[in-house]
Amino acid sequence: MSAARTVAVGGAVPYSIEIGPGLLDDGARLAAHARGRHALLLSDSHVAPLYAARVEAALRAARPDLRIAAHVMPAGESHKTLASFAAAIDALAALGATRDATVYALGGGVVGDLAGFAAACWMRGVDCVQLPTTLLAMVDSSVGGKTAVDIPQGKNLVGAFHPPRAVFADTGALRTLPARELRAGLAEVAKYGAIRDPLFFQWLEAEREALLAGDDRVLAEAIARSCEHKAGIVERDPLEKGERALLNLGHTFGHAIEAEQGYAGVGSDALNHGEAVAVGMVLAARLSAALGMAPDEDTVRLGRLLHALGLPIRLPAGLAPEALLARMRLDKKNLAGRLRLVLWRGIGRAEVVPDVDEARVLELLAD
Structure with missing residues (x-):
């Protein structure tokens, strides 16, 4: 071995x-x-x-x-x-x-x-x-x-x-592992580059074909680097009181999609967790750009990488924006009934934004 x-x-x-x-x-x-x-x-x-x-x-x-x-x-x-x-x-x-x-x-x-x-x-x-x-x-x-x-x-x-x-x-x-499940995992790998490591993000762009092909060396490197990022964050914030919330980039949107679709069963057409997170990360990036926090080109770059990794980047049809927003209100990051989302300033610079205007989120979901 x-x-x-x-x-x-x-x-x-x-x-x-x-x-x-x-x-x-x-x-x-x-x-x-x-x-x-x-x-x-x-x-x-x-x-x-x-x-x-x-x-x-x-x-x-x-x-x-x-x-x-x-x-x-x-x-x-x-x-x-x-x-x-x-x-x-x-x-x-x-x-x-x-x-x-x-x-x-x-x-x-x-x-x-x-x-x-x-x-x-x-x-x-x-x-x-x-x-x-x-x-x-x-x-x-x-x-x-x-x-x-x-x-x-x-x-x-x-x-x-x-x-x-x-x-x-x-x-x-x-x-x-089925190919769809491998791609779903790559969404969470890409997340680490998106929230804190532009060089890792760049490495993923360069190695995307090897990742999809299941190259042992490249996958082991991606797993180790992802775990190193998460281990460092968990060590500093074990109970998600601060920095650890950054690991949820795209997850508030993604969890709402999963819940509204009734969760992906075996053989289901509903998005699985990684797919929903991929869509959620793009939505978070688009909202960041709409709020003037981040450049549009970083949103395009994120969407391009996720799409190249075989992941969806748009909301599935048939999901009501109001219903998704209602799901998002139950997210564990929210405080005092106010929407609290992980957004970004661009690739590698995620942050927690309190009291996000629900009207802007609804506008995004309806677009």
Whole structure:
């Protein structure tokens, strides 16, 4: 197995992110983070047939004393619900998981969010090891400890901060990732360049064809640089009181689109999370330009990169502007009922803008 790259996340609860091929088969590494005798391997109906048996076998070989149970949830954002959370809790109860148990989250962002939330709540908090299998989860949701489920009123409205004990991003898993999901992950990669790193943005423009082709070296570099950015921000602002909000560029718009479309199920025509965020970033850039904060040419450049990465950059048809705005009012960044958005001054210069005029947002959404 090739040597893994390691990104350290500091702060009150430090942990490491390991990036490289073959990590899902490295039982010694995975089991090193199981403090007790109970482990719940939580996955979904897409990922479990590909990797669950391998991970379980690796864990058992390294720790024969470990009692392992597998819980498989239906795949898709539409199943990131309180009902699925309850089923995960039932699985922990059936295992007899004690306070030193470990939950292994094997899958994409939906699995990672739900497994992390279940770990945060079982006996007021047990360990969670994130095993992301999608690019989006590797560079975003598996890092930082934000866990949640969706409710009909909005995305991620019920959750908790619960940092993982470790993150293992096995780049070999990206070989089985559908092309659409790879592109969705590239939206979150592009976000890091957009909010704080113009040179990374420029690198993505130069390497866009290699990224889309799934080049191992280029993807590993993109994952590591994205994780380094997020790790630094999370270390400085673990509970999203300030700088960490910048990671939500495009997300207020994107979450509203997802909620209004009913969340993308398996085989759905609705935008998935990365696609919705891509549209949301362009909307945020357009709003910034309309407010006189940023040059139009940076909006064009962002749209050009996202389009080249195979991502949508316009609102889907049939979404009512008033309904989207109502969803945006439920965003967790808002304060005192006033709209608070992440906008930018141009590529690499994002900022949180309080008290955004809703009329300007509505005008944008209706355009």
